[in-house]
Amino acid sequence: MKIAVYPGSFDPITNGHLDIIKRSAKIFDKLVVAVLNNPNKKPIFNLDERVEMIKEATKDLNNVKIDYFSGLLIDYMNNINANIIVKGLRAISDFEYEFQMALMNRKLNENIETIFMMTNSEYSYLSSSLIKEVYKFGGSIEGLVPKIVVEKLQEKL
Template identity: 65%
Template sequence: METIAVCSGSFDPVTLGHIDIIKRGSAVFDKVIVGVLNNINKQPLFTVEERLEMLKESTKDLNNVTIDSFDGLLIDYMKKVNANVILRGLRAVSDFEYEMQIASMNRKLDDSIETFFIMTNNEYSFLSSSIVKEVAKYKGNISGLVPPVVEEALKQKFS
């Protein structure tokens, strides 16, 4: 049986921490679908379409990774794409409590779907999309934190 993992998030924007988790997941699972959540409760800097394009560009060398978007419950999306694993990255202990709650709820909704956690590479443990946007807004150096396509897009947004 093919193991299909979904790595979901807002990816506003995608960081090298996200890319690290996606790459490492792609080495473990047959297929990884990066699912960009269209969260109507958030005011994103980038449109879903822009985030999809940046992710496609940033993962183009990963043959078993596809990029998609969804709204609603992750579990419903998992069923739609026949996925059986949720792929999540953990940066710090502070992430664990939140992620454990979400994983427990997802398990309650569908106990056939497992959640797989990967510890973020230490060099990205401080990194978040919010921090990157804040630094970029004030013209700080974000090279080495995001893929080149994202660095360029952030410079354009804040010029």
């Protein structure tokens, strides 16, 4: 069974993330969307809220599981017997950082492969940070995030 992990902070999940999730779910037997719990970051949504939003947004995808982790991604992957990391790339600027991470993960565990997937050009400019900023200043984020995210941002902000 090919188990892949799509890691990220997902604060909040965007339609760009969903694009990668849906396309990855077609390729792998099981896709685990793993939400990073990083105590050094100050997310707008807590871990449970992020997991809840992703579960709602992916509820129609039978082979997608939502989970969370802290610490090294490689340790998490070993715990769930996964050996493929899926990373979405929006632009060339993403590649340099993600390539460095892929090489480090490979150094930590030579059995781990990283797959880079280009996002749909429709979402290539999207980031969670940009979504939060646009929303805070009153801009429309309709069509850029799942409906649940709009609802949760309304509650939060």
